[in-house]
Amino acid sequence: MxxxxxxxxxxxxxxxxxxxxxxxxxxxxxxxxxxxxxxxxxxxxxxxxxxxxxxxxxxxxxxxxxxxxxxxxxxxxxxxxxxxxxxxxxxxxxxLHHMTRGQLGDAVEADGVDKRSFYVEQQNRIADFANKVHAGEITNAAGEKFTTVVQIGIGGSDLGPRAMYLALENWAKKNNTFKMEAKFISNVDPDDAAAVLASIDVAHSIFVLVSKSGTTLETLTNESFVKDALKNAGLDASKHMIAVTSETSPLAKSDDYLAAFFMDDYIGGRFSSTSAVGGAVLSLAFGPEVFAQFLxxxxxxxxxxxxxxxxxxxxxxxxxxxxxxxxxxxxxxxxxxxxxxxxxxxxxxxxxxxxxxxxxxxxxxxxxxxxxxxxxxxxxxxxxxxxxxxxxxxxxxxxxxxxxxxxxxxxxxxxxxxxxxxxxxxxxxxxxxxxxxxxxxxxxxxxxxxxxxxxxxxxxxxxxxxxxxxxxxxxxxxxxxxxxxxxxxxxxxxxEGVQLGKVLAKRVLAHDTDGALKVYSDLLNI
Amino acid sequence: MxxxxxxxxxxxxxxxxxxxxxxxxxxxxxxxxxxxxxxxxxxxxxxxxxxxxxxxxxxxxxxxxxxxxxxxxxxxxxxxxxxxxxxxxxxxxxxLHHMTRGQLGDAVEADGVDKRSFYVEQQNRIADFANKVHAGEITNAAGEKFTTVVQIGIGGSDLGPRAMYLALENWAKKNNTFKMEAKFISNVDPDDAAAVLASIDVAHSIFVLVSKSGTTLETLTNESFVKDALKNAGLDASKHMIAVTSETSPLAKSDDYLAAFFMDDYIGGRFSSTSAVGGAVLSLAFGPEVFAQFLxxxxxxxxxxxxxxxxxxxxxxxxxxxxxxxxxxxxxxxxxxxxxxxxxxxxxxxxxxxxxxxxxxxxxxxxxxxxxxxxxxxxxxxxxxxxxxxxxxxxxxxxxxxxxxxxxxxxxxxxxxxxxxxxxxxxxxxxxxxxxxxxxxxxxxxxxxxxxxxxxxxxxxxxxxxxxxxxxxxxxxxxxxxxxxxxxxxxxxxxEGVQLGKVLAKRVLAHDTDGALKVYSDLLNI
The missing domain is CATH 3.40.50.10490 (Glucose-6-phosphate isomerase like protein; domain 1)
Known part of the structure; x- marks a missing residue:
């Protein structure tokens, strides 16, 4: 018991x-x-x-x-x-984050599917996509190969994948499995996205938008920032972006993306490095075989x-x-x-x-x-x-x-x-x-x-x-x-500890504040 | 009293x-x-x-x-x-770190000189050097302009200057005072230096070796690492390196460096961002005027x-x-x-x-x-x-x-x-x-x-x-x-808390160990 x-x-x-x-x-x-x-x-x-x-x-x-x-x-x-x-x-x-890399016990069915099969399917779909990008079968509109991958995400969609990328970058270069440079945009500070965009060749970059819910404000804001940059460069954003999200998110079936790969509610952001959240960027950067070894x-x-x-x-x-x-x-x-x-x-x-x-x-x-x-x-x-x-x-x-x-x-x-x-x-x-x-x-x-x-x-x-x-x-x-x-x-x-700040930030942006919050907002010129 | x-x-x-x-x-x-x-x-x-x-x-x-x-x-x-x-x-x-940016009270004489004058002199010498680099008056052996500056230092010779560089990099680019990209090598992990060197054009890089005593083992090791890379590229290292050190250090009057700029024992490493330790790399990266504004x-x-x-x-x-x-x-x-x-x-x-x-x-x-x-x-x-x-x-x-x-x-x-x-x-x-x-x-x-x-x-x-x-x-x-x-x-x-580890590390490298230290050394294959 x-x-x-x-x-x-x-x-x-x-x-x-x-x-x-x-x-x-x-x-x-x-x-x-x-x-x-x-x-x-x-x-x-x-x-x-x-x-x-x-x-x-x-x-x-x-x-x-x-x-x-x-x-x-x-x-x-x-x-x-x-x-x-x-x-x-x-x-x-x-x-279920353990199930993204193996099955330790019983088969688990949820949302009408066997979850281990679901995670393997996503891993395979990503591998297929990454292989096609590396082979030049998936290219930009001009038919040129992508050379850079940029992850747009925050928290668990950023820290884990970024740490893993840095951990393996030199290993991959040494072992000839390095495919594409990866960059990361996370902060809602506009200087973060602007600096990353200034450091890359956007025409040859593929962006991975990562948000489980499809509603993370920082990430959607940075997506818009990137889309503006692509548009200003005369590029079709939908040919440069993929999504990693849950199947029920608004991003899942949008024409805005070349492809969408899925995680689900059973993978917490901070445990998601071995899911599609880490899988897409790491497979594109180092090849799917390297990501499979990591798993x-x-x-x-x-x-x-x-x-x-x-x-x-x-x-x-x-x-x-x-x-x-x-x-x-x-x-x-x-x-x-x-x-x-x-x-x-x-x-x-x-x-x-x-x-x-x-x-x-x-x-x-x-x-x-x-x-x-x-x-x-x-x-x-x-x-x-x-x-x-x-x-x-x-x-x-x-x-x-x-x-x-x-x-x-x-x-x-x-x-x-x-x-x-x-x-x-x-x-x-x-x-x-x-x-x-x-x-x-x-x-x-x-x-x-x-x-x-x-x-x-x-x-x-x-x-x-x-x-x-x-x-x-x-x-x-x-x-x-x-x-x-x-x-x-x-x-x-x-x-739950991250919720109150989000609620109050929305009130500040809606100018629905009083007391101390209003004075701070004034001091910060919002 | x-x-x-x-x-x-x-x-x-x-x-x-x-x-x-x-x-x-x-x-x-x-x-x-x-x-x-x-x-x-x-x-x-x-x-x-x-x-x-x-x-x-x-x-x-x-x-x-x-x-x-x-x-x-x-x-x-x-x-x-x-x-x-x-x-x-x-x-x-x-x-005396406050004196690197002003004089708050009495004139202070030490080592036979007025210290405020000494710090100002170093700042001016750095400004002159940086201006000549930017103007193409100081160049590599082929007469080409330097495009990158690499700081080699650890602790206070790394963290402060690196944080200040990152804080001002985008500001300088926006305000047209950006002169050269800066990189930093700090860790004795050989992958740190190797990765930085792989990311730059060494033929057009100037290296700033920073060590107050001139004896910091990590920094001298990384200097050798860099010198090997310069030699392998057919370059004369002494045309690519400057030193920031104390006047009594072995680096102060060496022919190995294009120039040496001085700090002294009255500037602790962690308080040295406003001294020559920050001054050389920041003046080269952004121009001496920007460094002066910072001061x-x-x-x-x-x-x-x-x-x-x-x-x-x-x-x-x-x-x-x-x-x-x-x-x-x-x-x-x-x-x-x-x-x-x-x-x-x-x-x-x-x-x-x-x-x-x-x-x-x-x-x-x-x-x-x-x-x-x-x-x-x-x-x-x-x-x-x-x-x-x-x-x-x-x-x-x-x-x-x-x-x-x-x-x-x-x-x-x-x-x-x-x-x-x-x-x-x-x-x-x-x-x-x-x-x-x-x-x-x-x-x-x-x-x-x-x-x-x-x-x-x-x-x-x-x-x-x-x-x-x-x-x-x-x-x-x-x-x-x-x-x-x-x-x-x-x-x-x-x-004083950093000393014991240094002493024991030297014993490990000299194979002068017993007990637990010997077993750890064996486990780590030293």
Whole structure:
């Protein structure tokens, strides 16, 4: 019998809070530390590994976390989700983003169709379209090949696909699968669209309009902006645009688009990178085969999330440790620190994924919870972050848990040897050094140069950032966020918190304001 | 008599903590709210205004903050700084970044020269050099004009200049002062340099190597990377490189560079955007006149920071409110949310500026403090953030104070009318709406759709983002961070927290490791 219970009503959570806190400065020192690094690691898909040796856990903590996983019925809840229960209770929707890359359980029928078949069909339709664009069978009106793809979308229709594009751009160039440059227009600030349009050759550009509802004001506004530019260039906009939307949206059957590809209400925006939302732009940019590999990587990681043994389930384990840090140790934020320039916007995507999913104060029944939920998420690539905000991470008054990511090899492979090491070795040496510096610290009589240590981190290590490992990485964080939502007993799949601002913005634009809102509107000259 | 005392030893701080907390949902409603928005605003330089109506302050709070400003001797400490006292006590250095854009007090002599004259001289030397590059008097070996400038630097030599470049790129193009495209190489990840080099025409590129000490390993490594690329292209690297460094650095008089421009030990990296560190790349990209306007804006704002009346000193006021939120109300983070795509990397610069300056646990005498200091700083441009992490800001369990920035006009000026409003109006309507939504909230019987409100924000409003307003904005945050450091009685001008990681990374590269560090090194294949 599955029960949805608040975290603070679980016996195992009370037990967890009584487990002695691990002193990282002690356990990570000497040979004991070496043993921990070897022991506290679990394999992920595609050769990745999740290493949590520098987290404040030991066998006692892990035993308590395993009990919590069981009492909170994490595996059962995940099964309910992928077998098609209405887990998004607020919006009364299924949650099916895993099905865009595989089938973990039962066939799920909705809207009169088998959903796995539906997502595969969209993937195939996109592949066919992209192949025809690359082959010059679909061209602009002058019969010339398209050279650039521009995604128009915001939030989940922007951050995930943009981060994935940047993550694979250099890999694709190196591996000769690079087909078209991609650009992104998201902000309603007119300078965003204007700057992107000034940087491209519109006559050879294809635009992907992404809006599930077909009513996102920012996106429709930017579509008009682009259509104006196409018209001013003497071009027929309908020969330059495709849509990614739901089948019921006004965009779905419009003559304004060369083609429309579909997602549905069961794919939340922030979980949509593996759906047509990511599929169209990534297939056009890198070829459908690369997008398929990305899905394969995600599907492989999803399978690991099925493991009931927490120690063999990196997502569940990461989620549990995060809740321990948040709700027992009381840490307010988490930093995501990839030692890979290609992952420069991956933290921004995770910021949305995590904060929009779990930044909630009520449980799934609409009752206020008595504990903190999702933390603030932020991050920048190392080594850049080291020369920026790491000062606070090392010596600030708050402890911020850290999530490192590192790869043994670079993507492009060009390198230089300075002082007997390559840049890639320097990069990796830095992340290894940081983990130990944060955990162990270093005593100094000059308190200004003293490092207390005891600052927990984990690291995901892989051979190379490529489509498969990127897919696995994405699925890891998606599933971690999902498991944390289960632990906090919240609905991670709605976002009611974005509504009030939209309502008030409409009132401002309609000049239907009074009080403070009217004065702000006047000050801003609206 | 000036005294450096811990925040919790000040009588006025104890009084502040007893002031009744303002209920924003009440005071920001109705006509009272309208009055607050008009009243709680203070002019900044260049037509900007700092509006703090949606902060949890009223006349009682402000009176207590004014007492705190006085007891903490904020104005006296700023005067000590700009008059040349050794305020950076840890490193025993003067703190003179204000002098790169003006002279606020006494002449300061150091290293045998008048420092204001020294900074002006460097600015003039850069202007002369940039003008010659633009005029085609300084060219590549083939006598062809340079078309691209590439900054090689990390941390303060990267984030500030990069954010300023992005902030002004479209403005300069629109106003016909755009001279050369700028690119930035920072990360020791070899893919960073390789990708930038693949995107430019090296034969027509001039590289700016920025390192105060001349020993920053990441930067020297990337310099070698670039030199290899130049050599492989059959080019003489010394005809393509300039250095920005201190006069005592090994780079200062090297034949490897076309020219060297100087900063000194009295300019911290994160405060160096107005020195030669920002000056070289920005003068080359936009012309020296634009850089001079940027300095003028910063200098004008600096003058406002001299006001002893807190209500006429936006930086002091912002700093005091921030300390109230951090140390009395207990909020752990602050979000910086510019409604301007051009400010896309401004939050990343402020993240370094703030967290590296004030992420400290010891006071300026090296004694542990008993209160929290610098918060986590993060942010993304609106409206993008609205579709990302604002869910947590509206409905999460932690309250995160917000710093909005908005401009009445866009930079490029191209716009489109959809549903009776321009994109720029939509952008501004959104920020106005968000302030009120965060402050007032909205009750709903469905707790999932309920907004508690009471979430404080401020906004800086201007006509347009241009060199002068950007300078004022930058100086605002630099001085805010400085005043907060005074309040917390910490040294905001050193960064000892970055040292341990450097030491351990060197050990890894020398294979001089044991324990956990050795195992991590093995896992990462170093």
């Amino acid at each position: 599955m029960e949805w219970k608040n975290l603070d009503t679980l016996t195992s959570f009370e037990e967890l809070s009584k487990v002695a806190e691990v002193d990282l400065t002690k356990v990570m020192s000497g040979e004991n530390g070496a043993e921990r690094v070897k022991k506290y690691s679990t394999p992920m898909a595609e050769g990745l590994a999740y290493n949590y040796a520098a987290k404040k856990v030991d066998d006692n903590t892990l035993a308590a976390l395993a009990k919590l996983a069981e009492e909170a019925q994490l595996s059962e809840k995940f099964a309910a989700l992928y077998n098609g229960e209405v887990v998004n209770t607020g919006e009364k929707r299924l949650v 394969d990587g995600a599907a492989e990681e999803d399978k690991l999330s099925l493991n009931k043994n927490m120690l063999e389930n990196p997502e569940m384990l990461d989620a549990l440790i995060g809740v321990y840090e948040r709700n027992v140790l009381g840490y307010p934020a988490t930093a995501v620190l990839p030692y890979s320039q290609a992952l420069s916007r991956f933290p921004a995507h995770l910021q949305q994924l995590d904060m929009e999913s779990n930044g909630k104060s009520v449980n799934r029944f609409g009752e206020s919870v008595n504990y903190v939920t999702g933390p603030v998420i932020f991050g920048e690539p190392g080594t850049n972050g080291q020369h920026s905000f790491y000062q606070l991470l090392h010596q600030g008054t708050d402890i911020v848990p850290l999530q490192f990511i590192g790869f043994k090899n670079s993507q492009i492979g060009t390198d230089v040897v300075i002082q007997d090491s390559t840049s890639q070795q320097k990069l990796c040496a830095n992340v290894a050094a940081q983990i130990v510096a944060f955990a162990c610290g270093k005593a100094d009589d000059d308190r200004n140069k003293n490092f207390e240590g005891g600052r927990p981190s984990s690291i995901i290590i892989g051979e190379e950032l490529n489509p498969k490992t990127l897919g696995a990485l994405l699925a890891h964080f998606e599933n971690k966020v999902m498991f944390q939502g289960f632990l906090w007993n919240i609905n991670s799949f709605d976002q | 000036m005294e450096w005392k811990n925040l919790d030893t000040l009588t006025s701080f104890e009084e502040l903590s007893k002031v009744a907390e303002v209920d924003l949902t009440k005071v920001m409603s109705g006509e009272n709210g309208a009055e607050r928005v008009k009243k709680y605003s203070t002019p900044m330089a260049e037509g900007l205004a700092y509006n703090y109506a949606a902060k949890k302050v009223d006349d009682n709070t402000l009176a207590a903050l004014a007492k705190l400003a006085e007891e903490a001797q904020l104005s006296e400490k700023f005067a000590a700084l700009y008059n040349g006292e050794v305020v950076n006590t840890g490193e025993k250095r003067l703190v 003028d804006g910063a200098a004008e704002e600096d003058k406002l920071s001299l006001n002893k009346n807190m209500l006429e000193n936006p930086e002091m006021l912002d700093a005091l409110i921030g300390v109230y939120e951090r140390n009395v109300l207990g909020y752990p983070a602050t979000a910086v949310l510019p409604y301007s795509q051009a400010l896309s990397r401004f939050p990343a610069h402020l993240q370094q500026l703030d967290m590296e300056s004030n992420g400290k646990s010891v006071n300026r005498f090296g004694e542990s403090v008993n209160y929290v200091t610098g918060p986590v700083i993060f942010g993304e441009p609106g409206t993008n953030g609205q579709h990302s992490f604002y869910q947590l800001l509206h409905q999460g369990t932690d309250i995160v104070p917000l710093q909005f920035i908005g401009f009445k006009n866009s930079q490029i000026g191209t716009d489109v009318v959809i549903q009776d409003s321009t994109s720029q109006q939509k952008l501004c309507a959104n920020v106005a709406a968000q302030i009120v939504a965060f402050a007032c909230g909205k009750a709903d019987d469905d707790r999932n759709k309920n907004f508690e409100g009471g979430r404080p924000s401020s906004i800086i409003i201007g006509e347009e983002l241009n060199p002068k307003t950007l300078g004022a904005l930058l100086a605002h945050f630099e001085n805010k961070v400085m005043f907060q450091g005074f309040l917390w009685n910490i040294n905001s001008f050193d960064q």
